[in-house]
Amino acid sequence: MINIDPLQRGGLLTPEARRALAEWGDGYSICDFCPGKLEEIKKPPIHDFVYGDLPAFIGVDHARVTNGARESMFAVMHALGKKDGCVVLDGNAHYSSLVAAERAGLDVSLVPVSDRPEYRIDPEGYAEIIEGQQKSGEEVVLAVLTYPDGNYGNIVDAKRVSAICHEYDVPLLLNCAYSVGRMPVSAKDLGADFIAGSGHKSMAACGPVGVLGVSEQYHDLVLRRSAYNKNKELELLGCTARGATIMTLIASFPTVRARVLEWDREVEKARWFSEQMESLGMIQMGDKPHNHDLIFFEAPVLYEISKHAKKGRFFLYKELKKRKIHGIKSGLTKYFKLSTYQLPEDDLRYVVDAFAEIIATVG
Numbered sequence: 001m002i003n004i005d006p007l008q009r010g011g012l013l014t015p016e017a018r019r020a021l022a023e024w025g026d027g028y029s030i031c032d033f034c035p036g037k038l039e040e041i042k043k044p045p046i047h048d049f050v051y052g053d054l055p056a057f058i059g060v061d062h063a064r065v066t067n068g069a070r071e072s073m074f075a076v077m078h079a080l081g082k083k084d085g086c087v088v089l090d091g092n093a094h095y096s097s098l099v100a101a102e103r104a105g106l107d108v109s110l111v112p113v114s115d116r117p118e119y120r121i122d123p124e125g126y127a128e129i130i131e132g133q134q135k136s137g138e139e140v141v142l143a144v145l146t147y148p149d150g151n152y153g154n155i156v157d158a159k160r161v162s163a164i165c166h167e168y169d170v171p172l173l174l175n176c177a178y179s180v181g182r183m184p185v186s187a188k189d190l191g192a193d194f195i196a197g198s199g200h201k202s203m204a205a206c207g208p209v210g211v212l213g214v215s216e217q218y219h220d221l222v223l224r225r226s227a228y229n230k231n232k233e234l235e236l237l238g239c240t241a242r243g244a245t246i247m248t249l250i251a252s253f254p255t256v257r258a259r260v261l262e263w264d265r266e267v268e269k270a271r272w273f274s275e276q277m278e279s280l281g282m283i284q285m286g287d288k289p290h291n292h293d294l295i296f297f298e299a300p301v302l303y304e305i306s307k308h309a310k311k312g313r314f315f316l317y318k319e320l321k322k323r324k325i326h327g328i329k330s331g332l333t334k335y336f337k338l339s340t341y342q343l344p345e346d347d348l349r350y351v352v353d354a355f356a357e358i359i360a361t362v363g
């Protein structure tokens with residue numbers, strides 16, 4: 001099968017991670033030599049990963065492994081939370097960032113998204129929304145930019161967003177669930193105070209597992225220790241990924257660190273694929289030319305076919321499955337997203353030819 005599911009392309013395990021999954025699958029298997037704090041475990045080498053490789057990789061002063069991108073976002077929001085506080089998010093934000101804010105007791109305000117077909121976030125929108133919130137008497141405790149968003153794969157000028165947020169003394173979190181592990185990302189270069197990443201989305205790890213980056217300025221607040229147990233970091237509930245999940249993240253790391261350097265090639269492939277699909281009558285939404293492997297299409301040509309196809313709107317899923325292509329949700333024809341990440345050119349050509357054939361024969 002060729003898998004084009006955007007949720008799954010970046011989380012496919014490396015052979016090393018697959019072995020780690022079997023080796024560390026037993027409950028609490030990593031805890032034999034724990035001195036009382038997950039990050040301090042030297043055998044297996046969690047200490048070196050969390051204090052060395054990981055913060056260097058994402059360009060932060062301090063890093064932690066969490067149970068997912070949403071857990072990373074929640075930890076930060078909860079730590080910064082205040083009565084009458086609110087979070088400003090981009091209008092393309094993932095539902096989990098809104099849920100995290102809600103659970104942290106914070107109001108949410110969204111930076112508007114432009115209309116079809118681009119669905120752009122204008123960085124200047126952050127100034128407007130932050131100012132509006134502040135005037136209304138709410139304190140903006142955090143801004144979030146989804147980098148890129150999980151629908152259109154749009155990449156916003158994060159440096160500009162961080163500069164604007166800092167003008168208002170608002171810290172910025174970059175939600176990098178779709179970027180850390182695929183493309184080079186450095187919180188320091190982009191001016192972000194926090195970074196959240198997803199191991200099972202983009203770092204070839206078995207989830208749930210995520211990463212969190214914190215700048216020096218916020219270390220004492222976000223990573224503060226429990227009053228009852230001085231070894232345990234409160235927002236992380238003491239220990240986060242305490243088993244096979246963290247071991248798969250570590251096992252894949254050398255491959256992941258190397259693969260982000262191939263990012264330009266991934267963008268070229270995504271652009272080529274998008275052009276081919278457009279020549280078949282589909283319309284790519286979002287940034288154009290596109291800057292990410294996650295691509296959203298509007299497909300009127302397939303929608304028309306679904307109106308009279310024998311299987312109705314399920315025809316596309318069935319026709320693709322027949323050709324051993326998996327990853328477009330069953331029942332979708334008019335709009336769908338897919339990913340070209342790490343697929344060889346021959347496979348991408350095969351997928352394009354399959355769409356051409358389906359349009360020609362079923363349509």
Ligand SMILES: *Cc1c(COP(=O)(O)O)cnc(C)c1O
Pocket residue numbers: 067068069070071093094096097146148149150175177178197198199200201209210
């Ligand atoms: C997948 C995704 C998430 C959630 O990641 P988890 O690690 O599963 O919590 C958050 N934000 C975006 C943009 C995503 O695509």
